Amino acid sequence: MNYYFEWTVWWRLFSGRHFFTCSQVFGLMHHFEQWAIKFNPRTRVATPSIIQAKLRFMAMFHCRLTDLCMFIRTLRDWMNFELQQQVIQQLGILNLMNPFDLDGRYRFDMARKEDHRCARGVVIALSLSEPGNNVLNEIFNGYRFELPSFWEDHPPNRGLYETTYFTPSTKCARPAVRAKLASQTCLLGTSPADMQMAQKLAEKQKWISPRITFHDATIEERYGLTDEEVIMYTYAQNSRMATQVEQTKAVTKAVAAMTKGVKGKK
Structure with a gap:
């Protein structure tokens, strides 16, 4: 059985x-x-x-x-990186990505133009709009790598590109740019209720010391909210x-x- x-x-x-x-x-x-x-x-x-x-x-x-905006963050809390990639492969990275909370490790298959290359474009566009050293630990096909300028307009059509996006402080974040990227590219941007929730949680978000990776921070450390409060918050924000x-x-x-x-x- x-x-x-x-x-x-x-x-x-x-x-x-x-x-x-x-x-x-x-x-x-x-x-x-x-x-x-x-x-x-x-x-x-x-x-x-x-x-x-x-x-x-x-x-x-x-x-x-x-609380769709919390999915990819919760995914990182509960699963290792390789299992995360299997979930992303199954559900689609643009169905999970939250530009309001973009910090974390990503792996993009450049052969997948419709979703992975588009998602990589979100990361690159935000890195160009926000100040600071926010794209870290770049790897292309297993080798250390520094993103060339021509990739902005003419990215390769094959290969695996990995990078970590990191927002150094609240002063570096550009909420208007993040909202525009979400509305243009991600499933999150198709629902006004989900967008509002993501923006509200982003306002509460706490930036963690570089010595503590954002991946390892708890929900309470990131947002100043307990898990029960997050649940109640989503009830209030989501009309569904x-x-x-x-x-x-x-x-x-x-x-x-x-x-x-x-x-x-x-």
């Missing part, structure tokens, strides 16, 4: 009747992974079957999120929740009980 298949079918039916926050979704996913490993004592690590189940899980819940707030609060309590004590993988 394929318990992973049964589990994903049950959650597919359940997810269609509820909305979730990113924290809830990733908490449930991690809870399932721990259960699956415990269920099979011979398995001490995530098997390919578990990984595929997690990818299906991300696909079915992505359209039910109330209006008719299902009470129902989703019940789900929140159930999820909190199931995931109590479970922490993400750094």
